[in-house]
Amino acid sequence: xxxxxxxxxxxxxxxxxxxxxxxxxxxxxxxxxxxxxxxxxxxxxxxxxxxxxxxxxxxxxxxxxxxxxxxxxxxxxxxxxxxxxxxxxxxxxxxxxxxxxxxxxxxxxxxxxxxxxxxxxxxxxxxxxxxxxxxxxxxxxxxxxxxxxxxxxxxxxxxxxxxxxxxxxxxxxxxxxxxxxxxxxxxxxxxxxxxxxxxxxxxxxxxxxxxxxxxxxxxxxxxxxxxxxxxxxxxxxxxxxxxxxxxxxxxxxxxxxxxxxxxxxxxxxxxxxxxxxxxxxxxxxxxxxxxxxxxxxxxxxxxxxxxxxxxxxxxxxxxxxxxxxxxxxxxxxxxxxxxxxxxxxxxxxxxxxxxxxxxxxxxxxxxxxxxxxxxxxxxxxxxxxxxxxxxxxxxxxxxxxxxxxxxxxxxxxxxxxxxxxxxxxxxxxxxxxxxxx
Amino acid sequence: xxxxxxxxxxxxxxxxxxxxxxxxxxxxxxxxxxxxxxxxxxxxxxxxxxxxxxxxxxxxxxxxxxxxxxxxxxxxxxxxxxxxxxxxxxxxxxxxxxxxxxxxxxxxxxxxxxxxxxxxxxxxxxxxxxxxxxxxxxxxxxxxxxxxxxxxxxxxxxxxxxxxxxxxxxxxxxxxxxxxxxxxxxxxxxxxxxxxxxxxxxxxxxxxxxxxxxxxxxxxxxxxxxxxxxxxxxxxxxxxxxxxxxxxxxxxxxxxxxxxxxxxxxxxxxxxxxxxxxxxxxxxxxxxxxxxxxxxxxxxxxxxxxxxxxxxxxxxxxxxxxxxxxxxxxxxxxxxxxxxxxxxxxxxxxxxxxxxxxxxxxxxxxxx
Numbered sequence: 070x071x072x073x074x075x076x077x078x079x080x081x082x083x084x085x086x087x088x089x090x091x092x093x094x095x096x097x098x099x100x101x102x103x104x105x106x107x108x109x110x111x112x113x114x115x116x117x118x119x120x121x122x123x124x125x126x127x128x129x130x131x132x133x134x135x136x137x138x139x140x141x142x143x144x145x146x147x148x149x150x151x152x153x154x155x156x157x158x159x160x161x162x163x164x165x166x167x168x169x170x171x172x173x174x175x176x177x178x179x180x181x182x183x184x185x186x187x188x189x190x191x192x193x194x195x196x197x198x199x200x201x202x203x204x205x206x207x208x209x210x211x212x213x214x215x216x217x218x219x220x221x222x223x224x225x226x227x228x229x230x231x232x233x234x235x236x237x238x239x240x241x242x243x244x245x246x247x248x249x250x251x252x253x254x255x256x257x258x259x260x261x262x263x264x265x266x267x268x269x270x271x272x273x274x275x276x277x278x279x280x281x282x283x284x285x286x287x288x289x290x291x292x293x294x295x296x297x298x299x300x301x302x303x304x305x306x307x308x309x310x311x312x313x314x315x316x317x318x319x320x321x322x323x324x325x326x327x328x329x330x331x332x333x334x335x336x337x338x339x340x341x342x343x344x345x346x347x348x349x350x351x352x353x354x355x356x357x358x359x360x361x362x363x364x365x366x367x368x369x370x371x372x373x374x375x376x377x378x379x380x381x382x383x384x385x386x387x388x389x390x391x392x393x394x395x396x397x398x399x400x401x402x403x404x405x406x407x408x409x410x411x412x413x414x415x416x417x418x419x420x421x422x423x424x425x426x427x428x429x430x431x432x433x434x435x436x437x438x439x440x441x442x443x444x445x446x447x448x449x450x451x452x453x454x455x456x457x458x459x460x461x462x463x464x465x466x467x468x469x470x471x472x473x474x475x476x477x478x479x480x481x482x483x484x485x486x487x488x489x490x491x492x493x494x495x496x497x498x499x500x501x502x503x504x505x506x
Numbered sequence: 507x508x509x510x511x512x513x514x515x516x517x518x519x520x521x522x523x524x525x526x527x528x529x530x531x532x533x534x535x536x537x538x539x540x541x542x543x544x545x546x547x548x549x550x551x552x553x554x555x556x557x558x559x560x561x562x563x564x565x566x567x568x569x570x571x572x573x574x575x576x577x578x579x580x581x582x583x584x585x586x587x588x589x590x591x592x593x594x595x596x597x598x599x600x601x602x603x604x605x606x607x608x609x610x611x612x613x614x615x616x617x618x619x620x621x622x623x624x625x626x627x628x629x630x631x632x633x634x635x636x637x638x639x640x641x642x643x644x645x646x647x648x649x650x651x652x653x654x655x656x657x658x659x660x661x662x663x664x665x666x667x668x669x670x671x672x673x674x675x676x677x678x679x680x681x682x683x684x685x686x687x688x689x690x691x692x693x694x695x696x697x698x699x700x701x702x703x704x705x706x707x708x709x710x711x712x713x714x715x716x717x718x719x720x721x722x723x724x725x726x727x728x729x730x731x732x733x734x735x736x737x738x739x740x741x742x743x744x745x746x747x748x749x750x751x752x753x754x755x756x757x758x759x760x761x762x763x764x765x766x767x768x769x770x771x772x773x774x775x776x777x778x779x780x781x782x783x784x785x786x787x788x789x790x791x792x793x794x795x796x797x798x799x800x801x802x803x804x805x806x807x808x809x810x811x812x813x814x815x816x817x818x819x820x821x822x823x824x825x826x827x828x829x830x831x832x833x834x835x836x837x838x839x840x841x842x843x844x845x846x847x848x849x850x851x852x853x854x855x856x857x858x859x860x861x862x863x864x865x866x867x868x869x870x871x872x873x874x
Binding site: 237248258428431458464 | 566567568569571572573600602603604606607609610611621623624625626627629631632634635637638639794796797798824825827828830831832833834835
C-alpha cells in the first residue's frame with residue numbers, strides 16, 4: 070500500500086466506521102423510535118450527553134441522506150456478514166477491469182452534491198450566506214432535520230468566531246439551544262475556571278431535565294475513561310506520522326475526524342473500532358508500513374479552517390502526493406487526559422481549559438507549525454475557506470512564519486463550496502506538487 | 507469638518523505625549539471603559555476611522571471576507587497615518603473577529619496591545635469574568651504608565667465621563683423635536699470628537715452647543731428614521747447619503763459610534779469595577795451579545811417610539827457578524843411591531859453609493 074488511499078477501506082475498522090457514519094439517519098431514526106433524545110452540536114462538551122440516560126449526541130451533517138442512501142442498509146448487512154471487505158479487496162485488486170476511479174469519483178461527486186443541496190436549503194431559509202461553508206451546511210442540515218433534534222449545544226466556537234455565536238442564536242428560533250460560554254484563557258484565570266465550572270453544572274442540569282434522570286459521577290467517569298482511551302489511540306496513530314510513516318491516508322483521516330465530532334453517537338462503538346484500527350496498524354507496522362519519505366512521495370499538511378473540497382484527497386493522490394489532515398491528532402497529543410479521580414465536573418472543567426484557546430489564532434498557527442515540524446512535512450496547503458473570519462484571515466501571518474521558521478512552501482487554496490472550480494483546483498495543486506518535486 | 511477633528515486630535519495627542527502621557531488606542535466598540543485608562547493616567551483614543559483606500563491596503567493582511575473596518579484599520583497603520591502612529595498601546599480583544607484580526611497583525615507595525623476577553627452572555631459568572639479582565643487591563647496600564655489607579659482617580663474619571671454623557675444626552679434630546687436643530691450627522695460628529703479629544707475638550711464644547719441650541723430655530727426636516735447596525739466610522743459618507751442626498755432625518759440609533767456611547771451612565775457604586783461593568787458589560791447594546799432579545803431589541807423599540815421614527819435603516823458592513831447574521835430575524839421581529847425596515851449591506855467602496863441612495867429614497871418615500 071503506497072499512496073493508494075482506497076486501500077485504507079479494505080481495513081475492517083475503517084469500513085465499520087464509514088458505514089456507521091453514513092448510517093446516521095438510520096441510527097437516529099431508530100434511536101428516536103426507542104425514545105432517545107438527540108442533542109446536536111460538537112464535542113466537547115457534547116460528549117457528556119453519553120452520561121445521561123437515553124440521550125445521544127449528534128453532529129448534524131451526519132444526518133445527511135446521500136443519494137446512495139437507499140443502498141446503505143444493504144451495504145451494512147453485507148458488512149455485518151463480513152462480505153464487504155472481500156468485495157472491496159476484489160475491486161482493489163482488479164481495478165483495471167472497472168471504470169477508472171469509479172469508486173473515488175462516486176464518493177467525491179455524491180458528497181459534493183449532497184452538501185450543495187444542504188447549502189441551497191440554507192439559502193432558501195434566508196441564512197446569512199456571507200459565511201463559511203461549514204455553517205451553511207450545518208444550517209441546511211438543521212432545517213432538514215430539526216424535527217429530530219431535542220437540544221442544540223453550542224458556544225465554544227463562539228469565542229473565536231462571532232458568526233458561530235450568532236449562528237446558535239439563530240438556531241434558537243427552531244429549537245432549545247444550550248450556549249456554553251468559554252472565553253479564551255487558561256487555568257491561571259480563576260474567573261474563567263468559574264465560568265466553565267458553572268456552565269458545566271448548567272449543562273449537566275439541562276441534560277438531566279432532557280433525560281429525566283440523574284447524571285451520576287460514575288457515569289461521567291465512565292465517559293471520561295472512554296474518551297481518554299480514544300484519545301490514546303489517536304496519539305498512537307499520530308506517532309506513526311511523526312516517525313515518517315502514513316498509517317492511513319486522507320480520506321480515512323477525514324473519516325476519523327468526522328467520527329470524532331460526535332463520537333458517532335456511540336462512544337463505545339467508536340472506542341472499539343479505533344482500538345481495532347490501532348491494533349491492525351501495529352501489525353502492519355511490524356510488517357513495514359510505507360515510508361513516504363523514502364519513496365519520494367510529497368507529504369503536504371493541510372492547515373486552515375477545518376473544511377476542504379472532497380476532491381482534494383484524490384487530487385493529491387493523482388499527483389503522487391499525500392495530503393495529511395492532522396489537527397485532531399496534534400490536539401490529542403498536546404492535551405493531557407481527563408482526570409478520573411475526584412469530582413468529575415472539576416476534572417472536566419480543567420480538561421476544557423486544557424483544550425481552550427489561550428490567545429487566539431496564534432494558538433492554531435503554533436499548532437500547524439508544530440505539526441509540520443514534527444512530521445517533517447514537505448509543504449503546507451492552507452484551506453482558505455471563504456467567509457471564515459478566524460482562520461482564513463491568518464493566512465498572511467502563517468505564511469510569513471512558515472517561510473521564516475520552516476522554509477517550506479505554502480499555498481493558499483480558496484474553498485467556497487464543494488465541487489466549485491474543480492478544474493482550477495486540480496491545476497493549481499498539480500503545479501504546486503510539480504514545484505515541490 | 508472630519509479632517510478638522512483628526513487634525514485637532516493629532517495636535518492634542520502630540521501635546522499630551524510631550525507632557526509624558528501614554529496614548530492608549532481602542533479599536534472601538536461599546537465595551538472598553540475609557541474611565542479605566544484615564545484613571546491610570548493615560549489618554550484614551552477610539553480609533554474610529556474608516557476609508558476605501560485603507561480598506562484596500564488592509565487586503566494585504568486580511569482576507570476579503572473580513573469586515574471592512576478591520577481591513578481599513580490595518581490600512582491606516584500601514585500608511586502610517588499620524589493619528590495611529592501616535593498610539594503607544596492598543597486595547598484589543600474578542601469583541602468580534604474584526605477586532606481580533608486587527609490585533610493579530612499589530613506586531614507588523616511594532617504596536618503593543620493588550621486583549622480584553624469578552625464573554626457573550628450576561629450571566630453573573632460572565633459579569634465577574636469581565637471584571638477580572640478589567641483588572642487585568644488595570645494592572646497592565648499601571649505597569650505601562652507607572653501610575654496607580656486609586657479610588658480618587660476612578661471617581662474623577664467616572665464623574666467627568668458621566669458629565670460628558672449627560673450633556674450629550676441633553677443635546678440628543680433635541681432630536682425628539684419636530685424639525686430638530688440637530689440630526690444624525692451632528693451627534694456622530696460630537697461622538698467622534700469625544701472619541702478623539704476626550705471630555706476635557708468636549709464638555710465645554712457641548713455646553714456651548716447646548717446654549718446655542720436653546721436659541722436655534724427648527725432646522726432639519728425629512729422622514730424620521732432610526733439607524734441601527736454596524737457603527738459608522740469617521741470618513742464614511744453614508745450619513746451624508748441618508749441625510750443630505752436622500753433627505754432622511756436620523757432621529758435616533760443604537761450605534762457604538764453614536765447614542766450607545768452616552769445612553770447609560772456609569773452608576774455611583776462603591777466598587778468602580780462593578781460600576782464600570784454595569785455600563786460597559788451588563789447594559790451594552792452591542793449586537794455581539796447573546797441573545798439580542800434580552801436588551802438590544804427592546805431598547806431599539808423603546809427608542810424608536812420615544813424619538814417617533816417611521817422606519818429603521820439596518821446598516822451592516824459586509825461580514826460584520828454582530829449585525830449581519832441575524833438581519834432576517836431582525837426584520838421579522840420589527841415587522842411584527844409594524845416597524846418597516848430597510849437593510850443596507852455595504853463596505854467602504856463608493857461604487858454602490860448611487861444604488862444605496864436610490865434604495866433609501868424609495869424606502870423613505872414609502873414610509874414618509
